[in-house]
Amino acid sequence: MGYSLMQMTSLGHVTSLKAEFFNRDPSRVARALLGKLLVRKMPRGILAGRIVETEAYLGKGDAAAHAAAGRTARNAVLFGPPGHAYVYFIYGNHYCLNVSCLPDGEPGGVLFRALEPVAGIEQMAGARGIELAKEIDLTKISSLKNISSGPGRMAEALEITRERDNGKSLINTRSDLWIVDDGHRVRRVTVTPRIGIVKSAEQPLRYFIAGNPFVSGRRVH
DNA sequence: ATATCGATTATCT
DNA sequence: GATAATCGATATG
Numbered sequence: 001m002g003y004s005l006m007q008m009t010s011l012g013h014v015t016s017l018k019a020e021f022f023n024r025d026p027s028r029v030a031r032a033l034l035g036k037l038l039v040r041k042m043p044r045g046i047l048a049g050r051i052v053e054t055e056a057y058l059g060k061g062d063a064a065a066h067a068a069a070g071r072t073a074r075n076a077v078l079f080g081p082p083g084h085a086y087v088y089f090i091y092g093n094h095y096c097l098n099v100s101c102l103p104d105g106e107p108g109g110v111l112f113r114a115l116e117p118v119a120g121i122e123q124m125a126g127a128r129g130i131e132l133a134k135e136i137d138l139t140k141i142s143s144l145k146n147i148s149s150g151p152g153r154m155a156e157a158l159e160i161t162r163e164r165d166n167g168k169s170l171i172n173t174r175s176d177l178w179i180v181d182d183g184h185r186v187r188r189v190t191v192t193p194r195i196g197i198v199k200s201a202e203q204p205l206r207y208f209i210a211g212n213p214f215v216s217g218r219r220v221h
Numbered sequence: 222a223t224a225t226c227g228a229t230t231a232t233c234t
Numbered sequence: 235g236a237t238a239a240t241c242g243a244t245a246t247g
Contacts, residue, residue, distance in 0.1 A: 069233085074233090088232095089230075091228080091229070092230035093228065
């Protein structure tokens with residue numbers, strides 16, 4: 001079943017993802033999520049970004065995963081049903097968004113690392129504390145990249161917090177945090193080791209759209 | 222352009 | 235008490 005966000009944004013026809021999409025290995029979900037839209041419904045309007053970079057976090061055998069040491073109050077969502085938001089707070093400063101994968105009882109998730117801004121760009125910039133008045137030109141890639149390239153940045157741009165969003169369904173049409181398919185097709189994907197971890201750092205579980213300028217870090221190929 | 226470092230707190234040992 | 239799936243500022247080439 002499809003929906004139209006045309007009235008509020010420049011987005012066209014979009015399709016909700018099914019729970020089955022997330023009911024599989026996080027590495028496959030991470031790859032499949034590239035090119036989808038993450039949509040935030042705010043009172044002032046729709047915010048949306050295209051998913052351009054993800055990382056898979058597995059279960060017990062993956063020492064870098066929050067689920068590695070077993071279920072706790074913090075990581076419980078990772079052990080729950082697929083397609084739900086796992087939001088954690090890190091370094092005393094930042095929130096990061098994941099989506100749960102695999103069936104209820106089996107832990108696993110995908111970390112969203114970067115978005116290409118698509119709709120509500122000025123509001124996202126505002127949420128990031130970027131003052132629009134002066135030298136900031138939101139038609140420039142360098143300015144847009146500052147909005148949502150990096151897990152902490154994109155969470156801030158969409159005003160995602162643990163208190164507000166942890167445990168939410170990302171596949172429910174009425175959820176204010178939603179993942180949809182607008183038909184965009186990804187040409188080529190690059191796979192590298194994950195960023196910012198020490199344990200299990202050698203595994204190639206980071207996925208991004210090859211050549212996309214909104215991927216975090218500086219190496220895009 | 223790349224490297225290093227401090228911030229700041231929930232969570233777990 | 236130590237750590238952390240980060241970011242932004244500052245220093246240096």
